[in-house]
Amino acid sequence: MAHPSTAPPAVETSGLVKVFGKTRAVDGLDLRVPAGTVYGLLGPNGAGKTTAVRMLATLTRPDGGEAQIFGHDVVRDADQVRSRVSLTGQYASVDDDLTGTENLVLLARLLGYRTPAARERAAELLDAFGLTEARSRLVKKYSGGMRRRIDIAASILNTPDLLFLDEPTTGLDPRSRNQVWDIVRGVVQHGTTVLLTTQYLDEADRLASRIAVIDTGKVIAEGTPAELKSSIGAGTVHLRLRDPHQRAEAGALLTSIMGAEAQSDSDPHALTVRVGAAGNDAAADKASRALADLARAGITVDNFSLGQPSLDEVFLALTDKTKEASPA
Amino acid sequence: MSTATTPPEDDTAADYTPVPDRVGALLNRRDAPNRPSALAASLAFCWRALLKIKHVPEQMIDVTVFPIIITLMFTFLFGGALAGSTREYVQFLLPGIMVISVLMITMYTGMGINTDVEKGIFDRFRTLPIWRPAALVGALLGDVLRYVLAATVIVLLGLVLGYRPSGGATGMIAAMVLVIVFAFAFSWIWIMFGLLLRSEKSVMAVSMPVLFPLTFLSNVFVDPSTMPGWLQAFVKVNPITHLVTATRQLAAGTWDTGELAWVLVSCAVLIVVFGTISIRLYNRK
Numbered sequence: 001m002a003h004p005s006t007a008p009p010a011v012e013t014s015g016l017v018k019v020f021g022k023t024r025a026v027d028g029l030d031l032r033v034p035a036g037t038v039y040g041l042l043g044p045n046g047a048g049k050t051t052a053v054r055m056l057a058t059l060t061r062p063d064g065g066e067a068q069i070f071g072h073d074v075v076r077d078a079d080q081v082r083s084r085v086s087l088t089g090q091y092a093s094v095d096d097d098l099t100g101t102e103n104l105v106l107l108a109r110l111l112g113y114r115t116p117a118a119r120e121r122a123a124e125l126l127d128a129f130g131l132t133e134a135r136s137r138l139v140k141k142y143s144g145g146m147r148r149r150i151d152i153a154a155s156i157l158n159t160p161d162l163l164f165l166d167e168p169t170t171g172l173d174p175r176s177r178n179q180v181w182d183i184v185r186g187v188v189q190h191g192t193t194v195l196l197t198t199q200y201l202d203e204a205d206r207l208a209s210r211i212a213v214i215d216t217g218k219v220i221a222e223g224t225p226a227e228l229k230s231s232i233g234a235g236t237v238h239l240r241l242r243d244p245h246q247r248a249e250a251g252a253l254l255t256s257i258m259g260a261e262a263q264s265d266s267d268p269h270a271l272t273v274r275v276g277a278a279g280n281d282a283a284a285d286k287a288s289r290a291l292a293d294l295a296r297a298g299i300t301v302d303n304f305s306l307g308q309p310s311l312d313e314v315f316l317a318l319t320d321k322t323k324e325a326s327p328a
Numbered sequence: 329m330s331t332a333t334t335p336p337e338d339d340t341a342a343d344y345t346p347v348p349d350r351v352g353a354l355l356n357r358r359d360a361p362n363r364p365s366a367l368a369a370s371l372a373f374c375w376r377a378l379l380k381i382k383h384v385p386e387q388m389i390d391v392t393v394f395p396i397i398i399t400l401m402f403t404f405l406f407g408g409a410l411a412g413s414t415r416e417y418v419q420f421l422l423p424g425i426m427v428i429s430v431l432m433i434t435m436y437t438g439m440g441i442n443t444d445v446e447k448g449i450f451d452r453f454r455t456l457p458i459w460r461p462a463a464l465v466g467a468l469l470g471d472v473l474r475y476v477l478a479a480t481v482i483v484l485l486g487l488v489l490g491y492r493p494s495g496g497a498t499g500m501i502a503a504m505v506l507v508i509v510f511a512f513a514f515s516w517i518w519i520m521f522g523l524l525l526r527s528e529k530s531v532m533a534v535s536m537p538v539l540f541p542l543t544f545l546s547n548v549f550v551d552p553s554t555m556p557g558w559l560q561a562f563v564k565v566n567p568i569t570h571l572v573t574a575t576r577q578l579a580a581g582t583w584d585t586g587e588l589a590w591v592l593v594s595c596a597v598l599i600v601v602f603g604t605i606s607i608r609l610y611n612r613k
Contacts, residue, residue, distance in 0.1 A: 059454055187352065
């Protein structure tokens, strides 16, 4: 990707549609994924993420709209698309009844390597993914994390320019999840674009440089993780008071300074203020003024934090909005 | 999710720390080869089928035990009544029983394809820039080995039971080749059902009403001249009847081009019709 500004984007779709019976699984999807980045498709189960990825990977034919991968149409130039992409599906796409080595040698042969070169390539991949010891074991005997790794190893065997990872960490323990994240970082470091679907907001937050939030087959928000968070508000102020009897007084003070309602938590010492989008820029400034005023009023604050909203909060806020907008 | 089920404790998983640089280094396009030819891709899939046999040899039981059982069963059940002695009857029955046994096990091809589709492994194959039918053709080539094994088992058992084909070894081998070629063509029916139906069980359920009438309503067990006219009409056009006749003739060393042509044309029709439908289904999945 020598000229990222002039090269076509890794993925570009406009009005992409897929209908299954009466369900519009993907309903006018517009995406633009710049090359060389990790792009997150974030959405709940049934949002249409997998269907979208399957269309982009040439596995499912779109019912409407257009999709291009590096400028190649997914229907008309399917073979060209296939030579540049790879997919790690939600359900392990390696062969259970073969060993680790056999799985990779098979794929290498299918990509045109002759058997000795295929064996060499398989050994390299197994080594880099920490599977050398397990190479002669059947994949069905692998742990969940090892399976994911061989699956991703199989996906990068063809040195794809674009790698689709469909929910790569669903069902993994935290350690295996971290391993997958490190692998994804390695892949993108080399210039391969990664399109990652996930239901885990922290995963998208950690890996993706841009995120599209998908619900009912449409993009309902798009941007960097930071932009998405600030779009629903600057953040949340948490306070913990030494004396719970001062909570009412502190709450009134905070409400007037922050310009947003202070809410009493179940903990009698705690107060929370959600800063709305309007008070965006000055949130930190206002919070520090509020702290000074509280000190002047003789209210002791034991603990204070001002944080950006989590992506979970963003997500719930966004999906609630779409529900209100379209009364069923 | 499929990966979430019972992850066994594993030492290698715990020790592994991925090094992003090493993973990245694997993405260098230094020796990316050209795409494989149609034949190379099919052979790679055939290798996959053979590996599966190597890892799960039990799956060969159905291609060895089943033919033995039906050969013994029908030889001893009908032999005395129909031909006076089992030894007499086996001379008539053996080529036909070979046809039936091999065709019965072609159904497993469809079940295997169905399992692959359900597991998602085909998704990976379908994103590869290879000759599209390779996955199906390769799987079928692997199954052909099973057909060869089944045919061999039956012929050997026949020899033990007193079967002596007058065509000698050459005639017998020619007969086996013809049966296997037909089985290859016939298997496309099951590949189609494997791609079309939802589960292995449905493939099995569909196969019985197809296989039983086709194989039994033929000239395998008895001479059709004793059958009622309407049945004779069916038996006469049944391609299995022609296959059995041609197989008997080859084994006896006296073939007739008309029968052979009938069989080969049926093979071509089966491949063109069911092969085309299967590949369409495979592309559309």
